[in-house]
Amino acid sequence: MVSSPVAQPVGCACELEIDVQEIETVASEAPSITTMQFIQEFAAEQVARMEVTRPEVLRTVPAYVAFQNGAEALRAVRLKPHWYERSSMSQSIGAFWSHSWHGERWQKIFTLMVLYNGLPAIVFGLLASYLSVLLFLCDVLPGVERIPDNTMSFSTWSLVSGSVVSFVVFVSWRSRERVFFDRVCLHQTDQDLKTAGILSLAGILRQSKTMLVLWDSTYSHRLWCLFEFAAFLKSAEMNSNVLIIKPTFIGPTAILTFLGALVGLLPMTVAPIDQLLLLPAVGFVVLLGLGQYFACTSLRSYFRAVDEMQRDLRHMRADEAKCSCCTQGHVDSEGQALICDREVVQECIRVWFRDQGRFEEHIQTEVVEVLVYNLRCQALPYRWRVAISTPAFWACLDLVASLYKNGMIEMAVEWLLLGFMLWLFAGPMVLSWFVFLCRRLSTKKRLDLLQTLAVIFGVMPLVVVLAGFFVYLQVTMADPLLRAVLAENAKDPEFAPKNPPIEAFLYCLEGLGGWGADDTKYLAAVSTFTLAGILERRGFIDSSAGSPEKRCRYWAKVRDQMSNRLSYINGDSKPLKVAVLGGGAFGTAMATHVARKGHNVFMLLRDKPVCKFMNRNHINPKYLREFKLPKNIHATTSAEDALADCDVLIHAVPVQSSREALSSVKHLVPKDAPVVAVSKGIELGSKKLMCDVIPEALERDDHLGGSVVVVSGPSFAQEIMDRRPTSVVAASQCPEAAEKVSRLLTSKYFRVSKTDDILGVEVAGALKNVLAIAAGICEGLGLGTNAMSALVTQGNAEIRWLATAMGAKPETLAGLSGMGDILLTCFGSLSRNRSVGVRLGKGDPFEEVISGKKGVAEGVFTARLVVELADEYKVLLPVLTSVARILCREVSPKEAVFEVLALPPWTESA
Numbered sequence: 001m002v003s004s005p006v007a008q009p010v011g012c013a014c015e016l017e018i019d020v021q022e023i024e025t026v027a028s029e030a031p032s033i034t035t036m037q038f039i040q041e042f043a044a045e046q047v048a049r050m051e052v053t054r055p056e057v058l059r060t061v062p063a064y065v066a067f068q069n070g071a072e073a074l075r076a077v078r079l080k081p082h083w084y085e086r087s088s089m090s091q092s093i094g095a096f097w098s099h100s101w102h103g104e105r106w107q108k109i110f111t112l113m114v115l116y117n118g119l120p121a122i123v124f125g126l127l128a129s130y131l132s133v134l135l136f137l138c139d140v141l142p143g144v145e146r147i148p149d150n151t152m153s154f155s156t157w158s159l160v161s162g163s164v165v166s167f168v169v170f171v172s173w174r175s176r177e178r179v180f181f182d183r184v185c186l187h188q189t190d191q192d193l194k195t196a197g198i199l200s201l202a203g204i205l206r207q208s209k210t211m212l213v214l215w216d217s218t219y220s221h222r223l224w225c226l227f228e229f230a231a232f233l234k235s236a237e238m239n240s241n242v243l244i245i246k247p248t249f250i251g252p253t254a255i256l257t258f259l260g261a262l263v264g265l266l267p268m269t270v271a272p273i274d275q276l277l278l279l280p281a282v283g284f285v286v287l288l289g290l291g292q293y294f295a296c297t298s299l300r301s302y303f304r305a306v307d308e309m310q311r312d313l314r315h316m317r318a319d320e321a322k323c324s325c326c327t328q329g330h331v332d333s334e335g336q337a338l339i340c341d342r343e344v345v346q347e348c349i350r351v352w353f354r355d356q357g358r359f360e361e362h363i364q365t366e367v368v369e370v371l372v373y374n375l376r377c378q379a380l381p382y383r384w385r386v387a388i389s390t391p392a393f394w395a396c397l398d399l400v401a402s403l404y405k406n407g408m409i410e411m412a413v414e415w416l417l418l419g420f421m422l423w424l425f426a427g428p429m430v431l432s433w434f435v436f437l438c439r440r441l442s443t444k445k446r447l448d449l450l451q452t453l454a455v456i457f458g459v460m461p462l463v464v465v466l467a468g469f470f471v472y473l474q475v476t477m478a479d480p481l482l483r484a485v486l487a488e489n490a491k492d493p494e495f496a497p498k499n500p501p502i503e504a505f506l507y508c509l510e511g512l513g514g515w516g517a518d519d520t521k522y523l524a525a526v527s528t529f530t531l532a533g534i535l536e537r538r539g540f541i542d543s544s545a546g547s548p549e550k551r552c553r554y555w556a557k558v559r560d561q562m563s564n565r566l567s568y569i570n571g572d573s574k575p576l577k578v579a580v581l582g583g584g585a586f587g588t589a590m591a592t593h594v595a596r597k598g599h600n601v602f603m604l605l606r607d608k609p610v611c612k613f614m615n616r617n618h619i620n621p622k623y624l625r626e627f628k629l630p631k632n633i634h635a636t637t638s639a640e641d642a643l644a645d646c647d648v649l650i651h652a653v654p655v656q657s658s659r660e661a662l663s664s665v666k667h668l669v670p671k672d673a674p675v676v677a678v679s680k681g682i683e684l685g686s687k688k689l690m691c692d693v694i695p696e697a698l699e700r701d702d703h704l705g706g707s708v709v710v711v712s713g714p715s716f717a718q719e720i721m722d723r724r725p726t727s728v729v730a731a732s733q734c735p736e737a738a739e740k741v742s743r744l745l746t747s748k749y750f751r752v753s754k755t756d757d758i759l760g761v762e763v764a765g766a767l768k769n770v771l772a773i774a775a776g777i778c779e780g781l782g783l784g785t786n787a788m789s790a791l792v793t794q795g796n797a798e799i800r801w802l803a804t805a806m807g808a809k810p811e812t813l814a815g816l817s818g819m820g821d822i823l824l825t826c827f828g829s830l831s832r833n834r835s836v837g838v839r840l841g842k843g844d845p846f847e848e849v850i851s852g853k854k855g856v857a858e859g860v861f862t863a864r865l866v867v868e869l870a871d872e873y874k875v876l877l878p879v880l881t882s883v884a885r886i887l888c889r890e891v892s893p894k895e896a897v898f899e900v901l902a903l904p905p906w907t908e909s910a
């Protein structure tokens with residue numbers, strides 16, 4: 001005779017207990033069956049009715065209770081009676097948690113937390129990020145400087161506040177959804193209530209809107225789990241209950257991937273910009289190398305477990321499912337008999353499905369299908385993937401706020417769109433591709449490492465394709481610079497892109513090179529050109545349009561655009577208004593160079609038809625006609641339009657006309673705009689240099705040279721137009737003006753050094769023109785290279801003597817504006833001063849040479865002053881003064897040469 005309750009932990013973690021004494025009497029009336037059999041039949045009958053035996057057993061608990069005290073109720077091995085007090089009677093149940101107590105408990109806890117706390121965590125994280133960005137924009141929260149020597153202020157608040165708030169909400173959110181959680185809702189010590197609860201399990205399930213199956217590989221082997229599943233299927237025939245199946249591993253995986261994204265993105269919002277590629281690259285490798293490895297191995301073993309479950313369930317037999325009573329031989333730890341849960345469950349199944357065979361067939365077909373579909377295809381649904389990608393959006397929001405605050409509105413909008421796309425589209429897509437690959441490569445355990453690596457590298461092509469797609473979208477839809485280049489190229493048969501998306505993508509790769517650290521730049525440049533080469537050979541792009549020369553010009557064009565970006569990043573955050581006075585060869589070259597850097601250029605000309613032609617055809621009809629001008633050059637005769645509010649004025653009018661040209665517009669030139677002087681000469685009469693003429697003409701306070709920056713050095717206008725590498729020096733007494741001008745002019749092929757020796761730079765630039773005429777005469781006379789070299793050496797010494805006597809620094813004369821420009825003009829065939837000399841040397845009359853000359857030869861004017869200056873500063877200048885004498889027709893070129901040769905030799909050290 002069994003005299004005590006039957007205590008048995010079962011799948012739902014409770015004990016099926018029936019007061020045997022109470023029903024012994026009933027059993028004695030039916031002597032054909034044993035008491036045990038009777039109890040089992042009685043229990044089965046109760047359960048199969050799918051009703052609750054007493055109203056108070058229909059209980060629920062807010063979901064957050066399960067997470068209290070470190071998720072004690074989900075974690076602890078020993079059951080605690082007071083848990084029951086946290087539950088209360090309820091009419092309806094939000095979710096019935098169906099799970100096995102034999103799987104990983106922590107996995108289950110994290111998955112439940114993600115299910116119940118994940119959404120609020122993300123929502124509050126987003127709100128926090130919006131709010132912090134708003135406070136940053138209102139100057140309440142400070143920014144960080146991420147560009148060396150630049151005051152641009154960056155936000156890091158969105159990512160930081162978003163993640164901190166998300167974490168806090170995730171661990172502390174109290175979800176009030178009413179759930180049936182067996183450990184809390186079934187009484188653990190009151191045997192009556194406990195028994196009633198267990199016998200009502202199917203009824204409770206029937207009252208539940210949802211059955212949440214927390215699946216792990218032990219689930220489908222446990223008898224009570226199968227029972228709950230069967231009860232759900234039965235109740236679904238009567239009610240429209242919803243089944244949700246979540247693998248328990250998914251919670252920790254989602255949390256780890258989310259954290260991985262955070263760690264990987266953090267450097268992108270806090271690291272110095274010039275380390276931008278390097279640091280995330282490290283984060284990326286760590287993330288991919290380690291994060292992906294663990295995520296991949298766990299996902300692959302999960303899919304293997306699902307496959308195994310599918311195989312098992314296809315041959316599932318309720319008799320073989322595990323239950324603790326059978327494992328314990330139906331005897332508890334105190335030696336008392338236990339009723340067999342299997343008998344009870346099997347009896348229920350027989351009632352619900354008429355016979356066990358039908359139930360098993362149902363499980364083997366439809367149930368397997370539902371389970372497998374949910375576990376294989378819905379393992380990481382879209383909502384979860386979006387949540388995991390949220391850090392990418394926070395990081396973009398930081399960038400958006402930084403750009404917006406620094407006035408780059410268009411780029412801010414661009415990045416906002418990009419952020420949304422990364423968050424809602426690209427991130428989820430990469431994750432689902434990753435899960436797909438894990439699923440496809442999960443079948444065999446053999447070659448495990450190889451398969452894991454195949455998944456990791458298999459994700460790369462999609463990342464590259466998506467990056468290319470975004471880059472394409474960004475540059476073609478949102479980037480006005482590239483849009484303009486592509487549109488312009490499309491019209492120009494010489495540069496028409498064969499495949500705009502691919503070429504836009506290459507353009508951006510090139511751009512990445514501009515943004516990164518030095519070695520990354522190099523890498524990006526090499527890979528771009530390699531890629532371009534491959535694509536070109538395969539016929540996807542046609543950047544060459546035939547000749548290598550054209551190809552160079554094509555990529556030079558692309559590089560121009562990128563150097564604009566680089567200069568933005570370096571601080572020229574917004575395009576400047578630049579006015580250019582003088583529409584000759586050098587004015588056109590400087591205007592073109594600055595316009596190629598993306599600035600708005602206004603050329604102030606005197607000739608209306610020329611302006612009209614230039615604005616319509618983007619060609620200067622008078623100078624350098626062979627070059628197309630950028631469209632952001634506007635030619636005008638209105639001094640007001642050109643000069644009002646200009647940030648910088650470039651002065652490219654010949655020296656002798658400079659005072660007149662500047663005085664007529666002096667009231668329009670903004671007082672704080674630096675004036676870049678490129679004219680090389682000395683004013684006749686006053687013997688003044690441009691650094692004096694300009695402040696005087698503009699009536700500027702000549703403190704710090706009236707913000708004049710003299711730009712000089714070997715720089716032919718034509719070669720600048722042709723994007724040939726050029727180095728010049730910017731000389732100024734005003735460091736801020738020199739810095740501004742240097743930033744304005746610096747590009748990948750235009751290097752600007754700085755000096756404060758403005759006098760040395762100007763005197764050298766003016767006198768080298770006189771020497772260039774002498775060199776031309778030597779050439780015209782056909783005196784040969786020996787004579788030419790001796791002449792240039794002598795002339796160089798004379799320039800040094802006079803310039804240092806006037807106060808120039810000797811090192812300036814050895815630099816770009818001295819030696820550099822002497823070499824260019826004396827030996828370069830493009831020099832106009834030299835070509836005047838060549839014709840004189842050949843015997844052409846001076847008037848004829850000058851009247852037929854297109855473009856100013858400043859040396860002709862400067863030569864006239866050389867004699868006076870030699871007298872004034874007491875220096876002997878035989879070569880330079882003989883040029884003056886030739887021009888005044890005092891001597892013929894030939895006589896002058898022999899006069900110089902007749903001079904006594906002097907010591908080299910002089």
Ligand SMILES: NC(=O)c1ccc[n+]([C@@H]2O[C@H](COP(=O)([O-])OP(=O)(O)OC[C@H]3O[C@@H](n4cnc5c(N)ncnc54)[C@H](O)[C@@H]3O)[C@@H](O)[C@H]2O)c1
Nearest residue numbers: 582583584585586587652657661678679680716717855856
């Ligand atoms: N051409 C070069 O390669 C080069 C290189 C470096 C420096 N520079 C210097 O730049 C200066 C200009 O040279 P360029 O080559 O352009 O000369 P240029 O002869 O080609 O052009 C001079 C321009 O100045 C304009 N001009 C003349 N008087 C004017 C006035 N009063 N008001 C407004 N415009 C006026 C002319 O109309 C013409 O368009 C020179 O001092 C030269 O030494 C020239």
Ligand SMILES: O=P(O)(O)OC[C@H](O)CO
Nearest residue numbers: 713714715716831832833
């Ligand atoms: O053509 P030139 O002789 O005026 O020389 C141009 C320059 O000064 C180049 O630096």
